[in-house]
Amino acid sequence: MNVKTPGKDPYNIIITGVGGQGNVMASRILANMLVEKGFDVTIGETFGASQRGGSVMSHIRVSRMGTWSPQIPEGRADIVAALEPIESFRVLARYGNPSVRVLANTRPIYPATVIAGESSYPELTEIRELIEKLSARAWFLDITGEALKLGNPILSNIMMIGALSALEDIPLDREDFAKVIARTFPEGKREDNMRSFDLGLEMMRSA
Amino acid sequence: MSYLHEMKEGDSALLMGNEAIVRGALEAGVKVAAGYPGTPSSEIIEGLAKAASGLNIYVEWSVNEKVAMEVAAAASFARLRSICAMKQNGVNVASDFLLHLVGSGVRGGMVLVFCDDPGALSSVNEGDARFFSRLMEMPLLEPGDFQEAKDMTAWAFELSEELKQIVMLRSVTRLSHASGKVTFGPLSDAEGVAEFRFGGDFLDPDEGLMASFPVDWKHRRQQEKVARAREIFETSRFNTYEGPERPELLMITASGCNLYCREAINSLGLEDRVGLLKLGTTWPLPVKLLTKHLSSTDRVMIVEEILPFLEENVKIIAAERAREIGVKTFFGKSEGVFPMMGELNPDLVMAALVSAMGIDCAPPCPEYLETARRTASVAAPVRDQVLCPGCPHRASFFSIRRAMEMDGRRGFVCGDIGCYYMGIRPSGFDAAKTLHSMGSGTGLASGFGKLERFGMIQPAMSVCGDSTFYHAAIPAIINAVHNNSNITIMVLDNKGTAMTGFQPHPGLDHNIMGEEAPEVNLEKICRAIGARVEIRDPFDLEETRETINELMACPDGVKVLILRQVCALSPDRKNIRNFIMKVDENICLGEECGCGRFCTRVFRCPGLIWDKEKGKALIDEVICVGCGVCADICPSQAIRKEEAAQG
Numbered sequence A: 001m002n003v004k005t006p007g008k009d010p011y012n013i014i015i016t017g018v019g020g021q022g023n024v025m026a027s028r029i030l031a032n033m034l035v036e037k038g039f040d041v042t043i044g045e046t047f048g049a050s051q052r053g054g055s056v057m058s059h060i061r062v063s064r065m066g067t068w069s070p071q072i073p074e075g076r077a078d079i080v081a082a083l084e085p086i087e088s089f090r091v092l093a094r095y096g097n098p099s100v101r102v103l104a105n106t107r108p109i110y111p112a113t114v115i116a117g118e119s120s121y122p123e124l125t126e127i128r129e130l131i132e133k134l135s136a137r138a139w140f141l142d143i144t145g146e147a148l149k150l151g152n153p154i155l156s157n158i159m160m161i162g163a164l165s166a167l168e169d170i171p172l173d174r175e176d177f178a179k180v181i182a183r184t185f186p187e188g189k190r191e192d193n194m195r196s197f198d199l200g201l202e203m204m205r206s207a
Numbered sequence B: 001m002s003y004l005h006e007m008k009e010g011d012s013a014l015l016m017g018n019e020a021i022v023r024g025a026l027e028a029g030v031k032v033a034a035g036y037p038g039t040p041s042s043e044i045i046e047g048l049a050k051a052a053s054g055l056n057i058y059v060e061w062s063v064n065e066k067v068a069m070e071v072a073a074a075a076s077f078a079r080l081r082s083i084c085a086m087k088q089n090g091v092n093v094a095s096d097f098l099l100h101l102v103g104s105g106v107r108g109g110m111v112l113v114f115c116d117d118p119g120a121l122s123s124v125n126e127g128d129a130r131f132f133s134r135l136m137e138m139p140l141l142e143p144g145d146f147q148e149a150k151d152m153t154a155w156a157f158e159l160s161e162e163l164k165q166i167v168m169l170r171s172v173t174r175l176s177h178a179s180g181k182v183t184f185g186p187l188s189d190a191e192g193v194a195e196f197r198f199g200g201d202f203l204d205p206d207e208g209l210m211a212s213f214p215v216d217w218k219h220r221r222q223q224e225k226v227a228r229a230r231e232i233f234e235t236s237r238f239n240t241y242e243g244p245e246r247p248e249l250l251m252i253t254a255s256g257c258n259l260y261c262r263e264a265i266n267s268l269g270l271e272d273r274v275g276l277l278k279l280g281t282t283w284p285l286p287v288k289l290l291t292k293h294l295s296s297t298d299r300v301m302i303v304e305e306i307l308p309f310l311e312e313n314v315k316i317i318a319a320e321r322a323r324e325i326g327v328k329t330f331f332g333k334s335e336g337v338f339p340m341m342g343e344l345n346p347d348l349v350m351a352a353l354v355s356a357m358g359i360d361c362a363p364p365c366p367e368y369l370e371t372a373r374r375t376a377s378v379a380a381p382v383r384d385q386v387l388c389p390g391c392p393h394r395a396s397f398f399s400i401r402r403a404m405e406m407d408g409r410r411g412f413v414c415g416d417i418g419c420y421y422m423g424i425r426p427s428g429f430d431a432a433k434t435l436h437s438m439g440s441g442t443g444l445a446s447g448f449g450k451l452e453r454f455g456m457i458q459p460a461m462s463v464c465g466d467s468t469f470y471h472a473a474i475p476a477i478i479n480a481v482h483n484n485s486n487i488t489i490m491v492l493d494n495k496g497t498a499m500t501g502f503q504p505h506p507g508l509d510h511n512i513m514g515e516e517a518p519e520v521n522l523e524k525i526c527r528a529i530g531a532r533v534e535i536r537d538p539f540d541l542e543e544t545r546e547t548i549n550e551l552m553a554c555p556d557g558v559k560v561l562i563l564r565q566v567c568a569l570s571p572d573r574k575n576i577r578n579f580i581m582k583v584d585e586n587i588c589l590g591e592e593c594g595c596g597r598f599c600t601r602v603f604r605c606p607g608l609i610w611d612k613e614k615g616k617a618l619i620d621e622v623i624c625v626g627c628g629v630c631a632d633i634c635p636s637q638a639i640r641k642e643e644a645a646q647g
Helices: A023-036 A087-095 A124-133 A143-150 A153-164 A174-184 A187-205 B017-027 B042-055 B065-077 B088-104 B131-135 B146-163 B215-234 B257-267 B287-294 B309-320 B346-357 B366-379 B392-407 B418-424 B440-448 B466-482 B522-529 B541-553 B598-603
Strands: A011-018 A040-045 A055-063 A079-082 A101-105 A137-141 B012-016 B032-035 B058-061 B082-087 B110-116 B167-172 B179-183 B240-242 B249-253 B274-278 B281-283 B299-303 B329-331 B412-414 B432-434 B460-465 B487-493 B532-536 B558-564 B579-583 B608-611 B616-619 B639-643
Touching (some): A011 A153, A023 A174, A079 A087, A087 A101, A087 B366, A101 A153, A124 A137, A137 A153, A174 A187, B012 B017, B017 B042, B017 B179, B042 B058, B042 B082, B058 B065, B088 B110, B088 B131, B088 B215, B110 B146, B131 B281, B131 B309, B146 B167, B146 B179, B215 B281, B215 B287, B249 B257, B249 B287, B249 B309, B257 B299, B257 B346, B281 B309, B287 B309, B309 B329, B392 B418, B392 B460, B392 B487, B392 B541, B412 B440, B418 B432, B418 B460, B432 B440, B440 B466, B440 B487, B460 B466, B466 B487, B466 B522, B466 B558, B487 B541, B522 B532, B522 B558, B532 B541, B579 B616, B598 B608
Parallel strands (some): A011 A079, A079 A101, A101 A137, B032 B082, B082 B110, B110 B167, B249 B274, B249 B299, B412 B460, B460 B487, B487 B558, B532 B558
Antiparallel strands (some): B240 B274, B579 B639, B608 B616
């Protein structure tokens, strides 16, 4: 692995979001792309009841040394990819550290308590400031907005993978993505996914 | 998961624990698989079904776990290898048959896979089903990683055949739903020929009766099998030790905790001081192996989730052998080192190790984490689980709650598990006031309905889902009818076992193998039992509410109201919007209306949000699925629905 941070094994990625955003699918695709590169990958995730609009989180551990715990220890995340912006905070509160990097989709999904007026959702500018304070580097992309232009907000998760592939220290590349989605999706859906991947990558490069 | 039977010997892949179990069963040449859906176990039967057509395997979703075990046992009696799979509380449902099955023994290798859910991530209980192995005197295996999930499953069939006894294999959420690297063995090419032999002496295990009778004879054989299993386990390759010959501390663990222990030892650099005994065979315990390792040190830490099952069984051995091995200091649950509930994780194991070893180890970046926690507590409002946008149950519970309020006698709903558990939460309008096991709401209502003579005037109702109806509610309805209990039962029929991933059930016209299947008609069953049956579309709020009020007011007998509407997440419905929803800003009076933001404060559909700037309701186009129900709740009729173009 071209990991630039030396001694980082396992390398810990967390993908977070809200049930229904395709978190599990994103973590599987990402993990299988890394398997294509010859890494031993362990994924930890919960689903079931958590699909019902709750917070969801996948832990992806990338190693040359075999299987790791499917739960990352406290303070040990290297990258946090948030499909919903405030979910970053829940992850950073437990797994963050001063050198963590965060890639956040800016489109909110309001919790029921916010919709009901019982709690408030922070403004995007505030979210950005707080995430920037809690990370070594942060990127904010309107991924869902672009996915809507493509015609389907569910493609946000694939765009997130494309965006992550712009980071140099994780060897995620387009060819591996193509291989993995060829196994994962029926032919008719592959083109949309390739376009989403490319768009995510492009958004990140121009961010 | 079709690739599970296409992968060749020596290939590796990233597999979920449940997929590894599927592959293990395929390598063992399993012929029959049966189960009932339940998170985190459902992918096992689903995975076997995907492989079934290419391999001549029979797979079914059975009506409940007990019948699933009976179906799998029949195959074993006919000398085929069989598997049944369920979640932890499913073993309770199957346990009556299991108690007798362990007496009769089996013929073809038979494996019961159960998936515990420490931390109740997808359950309303934290049952620890390992205890069944000791209670029912049968062997228990616990894989410690993904590779073992495959290897041990395959071996469990051999063990079962050697012992002529069913073997339990336990997984947990963090193995079943986690993924890791698995290297494949060869698929079995054994042909399965089914024959049930019964012509021999009636005590002959291969050609006699399959029964737990005569009990004294069969119980003795059963205990001999446990003793034999113990011998086999003494040298099992699934019990491994890593560490120094005489460790300062011996850790004993099993299952997913194996990975937490490894990470903790590795992170703290304790490889030369701490030994890790990972057990794959956890009942009966290999006494000689444990005696050997317990002799190597005076300090023993036992790491497992939920109850101290392993811990107590190890302590019994330590007490029995105390003269030989000396007195031990234990670090376990009884000592308060680990909790008797919830999940463990690497941090909890590390903290226990740091304390037991008296080492100085500061957690990483405590100040950062303190700041991050404070930030999250302010900037990340709680995200309570909710019914999905467009969920028919939101509409059903909304009408139920309104009907109860209009009825005015403080009526209540006895709830059920699955998505219906939301009935006890604000998303289900707090309509349900009890929540236990599958079908229990209806049994409880049947009981409440008989309390009139003691002065109870509150009308009792129950809800259950369509799959639960077949699984466990039918006997409760029969009970209520026969005992003349005055109740209303609402079957929220969303056409599938939705919570666990749309598995088919007996009310549908197809089965898991993708074949057409006779539909066992829900309303006909209820009518045949003698209940009054009404069927409504819950999306018609007013008619549903009126019907519930009428049924509540009906003074006698059992009333069944079927509220039928396909689940919003159903593959049959997904991505099809019936309506394009819009809030007419000219009509919505917002905060000025006097409705108190009824649509967002009370109805709480995630697709209907509040525009802070305008002070008016707003449809979130990303979230809304266009069910159209909210158009009927706005007192000003500001929420508009337009038929969506289909295509």
